[in-house]
Amino acid sequence: MIVWDRVEIETGQWWRIVTGNITHTNEMHLAMNLAALVILTLLHRRYYDVRSLMIMMWCMMVVIGIAMFWSPFAWYAGLSGVLYGLFVWGVINDIKNKIPLGWMLLMGTIFKLIHEAYIGKNFITAELIGAEIAYQAHWAGAIIGVLFALNTKKVLYSYISALFLKSED
Numbered sequence: 001m002i003v004w005d006r007v008e009i010e011t012g013q014w015w016r017i018v019t020g021n022i023t024h025t026n027e028m029h030l031a032m033n034l035a036a037l038v039i040l041t042l043l044h045r046r047y048y049d050v051r052s053l054m055i056m057m058w059c060m061m062v063v064i065g066i067a068m069f070w071s072p073f074a075w076y077a078g079l080s081g082v083l084y085g086l087f088v089w090g091v092i093n094d095i096k097n098k099i100p101l102g103w104m105l106l107m108g109t110i111f112k113l114i115h116e117a118y119i120g121k122n123f124i125t126a127e128l129i130g131a132e133i134a135y136q137a138h139w140a141g142a143i144i145g146v147l148f149a150l151n152t153k154k155v156l157y158s159y160i161s162a163l164f165l166k167s168e169d
Helices: 006-008 014-021 027-043 050-070 079-094 102-120 124-130 135-151 155-164
Strands: none
Touching: 006 014, 014 050, 027 079, 027 124, 050 079, 050 135, 079 102, 079 135, 102 135
């Protein structure tokens, strides 16, 4: 298996930090995450190209995989943390571009994150995916989404691009 597994990562299977984000608990979990990914990429497609999307997703997977060490979970699977990151990144870009719903969507996301962490989890979703909701991954994704949004096409993006891709100059 390639799920995020604390014990296996600590024994040297470090790739699980990333691959845990692309594994899922069941077909419903995969379908929900893929549907959300398609919707998000269509919703905010004007803000990125394929290269920048792949770089952001890769970085989000690494950050989320590391952040999960501060959670109580022994294992984790799913793309929802990355989805939160992409959504927050896109909504902040909407706000920068004065799209009217941007602030409302950001406030709704903040409310949902707080609700998951302090009030309660979505039991319907947990039942559908056959696992507890890892709100820590959602928070980590949202935070890295904010960082990318505040630095898009600036220092952070340029640095990460230089690490992973050759310059096209």
